[in-house]
Amino acid sequence: MKENKISKELEKKITVELKDLSKKISKHNELYHKYDKPIISDYEFDKLIERNNYLEKKYPHLILDYSPNKNIGSDTLEKFKKIKHKEPMLSLGNAFNDNDIYEFIKRTKKYLNYPNQNLIFSCEPKIDGLSINLTYEYGKLIRACTRGDGYIGEDVTDNIKTINDIPINFKSKNYPDFIEIRGEVFLEKNDFLILNNSLNEQKKFSNPRNAAAGSIRQLNNTITKSRPLKFIAHGIGGSSVKFSNIKQLYDKMETWGIITNNYNEIIEDIESLKEYYKKINSLRSKFPYDIDGIVYKINDIELQNRLSFVGKNPRWAIAYKFKSLKVTTKILKIDIQVGRTGSITPVARLEPVNIGGVNVSNATLHNFDEINQKDIREKDIVEIERAGDVIPHVLKVIEKNKKREKKFLVPKNCPVCGSKLLHDKDEAVLRCNNYYNCEAQLIEKIIHFVSKKALNIEGFAEKQIRFFWKLKFIKNASDIFLIKKYESKILNLDGWGEKSYKNLIDNINNSKKVDLQRFLFSLGIRYIGEINSLTLATHFLSIENFLRNAKNKKNLEDIDGLGPKVINSLVEYLNIKSNQDEIKKLLNFCEVNNYKKINTKSKFNNKFVIFTGKLLVMSREEAKNKAILLGAKISTSVNTKTDYLIYGEKPGSKLKKAKELKIKTISENEWIKMI
Ligand code: IVH
Numbered sequence: 001m002k003e004n005k006i007s008k009e010l011e012k013k014i015t016v017e018l019k020d021l022s023k024k025i026s027k028h029n030e031l032y033h034k035y036d037k038p039i040i041s042d043y044e045f046d047k048l049i050e051r052n053n054y055l056e057k058k059y060p061h062l063i064l065d066y067s068p069n070k071n072i073g074s075d076t077l078e079k080f081k082k083i084k085h086k087e088p089m090l091s092l093g094n095a096f097n098d099n100d101i102y103e104f105i106k107r108t109k110k111y112l113n114y115p116n117q118n119l120i121f122s123c124e125p126k127i128d129g130l131s132i133n134l135t136y137e138y139g140k141l142i143r144a145c146t147r148g149d150g151y152i153g154e155d156v157t158d159n160i161k162t163i164n165d166i167p168i169n170f171k172s173k174n175y176p177d178f179i180e181i182r183g184e185v186f187l188e189k190n191d192f193l194i195l196n197n198s199l200n201e202q203k204k205f206s207n208p209r210n211a212a213a214g215s216i217r218q219l220n221n222t223i224t225k226s227r228p229l230k231f232i233a234h235g236i237g238g239s240s241v242k243f244s245n246i247k248q249l250y251d252k253m254e255t256w257g258i259i260t261n262n263y264n265e266i267i268e269d270i271e272s273l274k275e276y277y278k279k280i281n282s283l284r285s286k287f288p289y290d291i292d293g294i295v296y297k298i299n300d301i302e303l304q305n306r307l308s309f310v311g312k313n314p315r316w317a318i319a320y321k322f323k324s325l326k327v328t329t330k331i332l333k334i335d336i337q338v339g340r341t342g343s344i345t346p347v348a349r350l351e352p353v354n355i356g357g358v359n360v361s362n363a364t365l366h367n368f369d370e371i372n373q374k375d376i377r378e379k380d381i382v383e384i385e386r387a388g389d390v391i392p393h394v395l396k397v398i399e400k401n402k403k404r405e406k407k408f409l410v411p412k413n414c415p416v417c418g419s420k421l422l423h424d425k426d427e428a429v430l431r432c433n434n435y436y437n438c439e440a441q442l443i444e445k446i447i448h449f450v451s452k453k454a455l456n457i458e459g460f461a462e463k464q465i466r467f468f469w470k471l472k473f474i475k476n477a478s479d480i481f482l483i484k485k486y487e488s489k490i491l492n493l494d495g496w497g498e499k500s501y502k503n504l505i506d507n508i509n510n511s512k513k514v515d516l517q518r519f520l521f522s523l524g525i526r527y528i529g530e531i532n533s534l535t536l537a538t539h540f541l542s543i544e545n546f547l548r549n550a551k552n553k554k555n556l557e558d559i560d561g562l563g564p565k566v567i568n569s570l571v572e573y574l575n576i577k578s579n580q581d582e583i584k585k586l587l588n589f590c591e592v593n594n595y596k597k598i599n600t601k602s603k604f605n606n607k608f609v610i611f612t613g614k615l616l617v618m619s620r621e622e623a624k625n626k627a628i629l630l631g632a633k634i635s636t637s638v639n640t641k642t643d644y645l646i647y648g649e650k651p652g653s654k655l656k657k658a659k660e661l662k663i664k665t666i667s668e669n670e671w672i673k674m675i
Pocket of ligand 1 (some may be wrong): 089091131132234235
């Protein structure tokens, strides 16, 4: 950029004014946010910002180190206080076609045991923004948190308070003493373009969602205030009063001054659900903000409570995503990726393209059969698709390269460790079975260990892990907790300073207290994903109990929900000494919280329970989940350990066996009364 040639004197004058502006802005900011006592109007405040921005734009070489606009994007969220959500902020399951919606309705009816009743839905656009939880006590906004990992978010109250759409005080008096309003913070498409226009190249955002997120994650809330963020509510977390349905809730919200979506509709029949999807999809480009689908939610809140959650998704709602976006680009190279559990996947390195605002330079080719069938080769022009959050994938060849490159050959050996590759017995996947020594897998395991759903060590990116591995600072996940040994070496590395090093150490320390299911997931054992980790946690309750018992197959075989593949993989893992040693090392640093049960006073707490026969009031799935919430361990076969057998119609041999073994048997009606 060309610098304005100005006299030394003028330079001095401008610097004095910038210093003065910076002081004033930070003072009024503090009065407004910290003490809630502004002494100038918003208009006057905005004028200060405007003048500051004008001078900074005109004389960029005079921008102060402590300019109110400094640190855009670099003041990252480690600085925000972590807050545990009272009610987890989970995410929606996805549907991609009408059939997925039929299936959703079918399984919902089955779960509720509602073969003939009609379900009523609240249908809503799915806004592509940032999920926020707003806590109101006695009608006053006391805290605003980001979603974070769904369980722990970050306190962004000061920034959220700058958003005009979000009332600091409810507008009417008919509010509950306590309520958590949830909704989406977003930037409209036009405002995003205007904002990006004003930012210099490195600071531009790739889409409105990132721009909204970046604006909320500012340490300096004058920046947040200068961005025209909007808010639309789409639900609640905890509340001191009950609502009967979503429609009633939204109507109430409006009276408090909380904005809900004008496009929301209450719909009863399947045909109209489809129509709603078509209508909103056709209006998509006319929406002032990005939407990536619609959401169908069971309107009745009592039914929502019965349906509850599975894994991280509510059973009472689903997102019907709009069709994916496709673009064409060139394959520069085909590489082979070795996954955490040894799976070998071909990936296409692409000439970078922008798909729906996201820059894409890699796409998966799934497996080698697919490359062959579609005859995909390096240098071909291909069509790639990105749908929702899934990894982009190559659909087909659009134009073969004239001078065709050689066919891509299926590798015989692992490209990293050289081991012979084998096909899994019952899977198409090619695998490197050198689980405990293949460098690629060891690194992937550490990357998995620090990832968001595992220990969630923020700021420890894949790139850094690979680098630390190369420098031999870390060889196992547990070495992360000993990283201080290399303090001076790290501080000497390019890109590292006191501040970033301290952040890393703080983040590592913050991750040491971890819930059992997360800890089990973080170990990266094959087939032990989020759901199986939770099943294991509800069964074993503590890490000590898990380590003592889970290595014996017979202690796993009866756990409802664990199949033989999962069991074999877990038993194998736990019976390898180096794995046991690594867990022991991790436990020297980590404090693993026992699985917290909702109700430990229940008769079913810690009891082995079996369901058999056809239940009439609730579905089997709902009954099992109720029992788990009461602390029960659900098993599949009747034996001397069984405490209760709950039977429906036509119970068959299990009831007979339970009676023989003098196990307490309970009819469905009795069970309903007991809970
Ligand atoms: S309801 C249990 N309704 O989409 C989650 N979510 O994965 C219930 N979103 O994180 C969410 N528009 O931030 C709901 N009308 C809408 C929404 C919506 C956007 C976001 C939300 C959530 C994500 C779902």
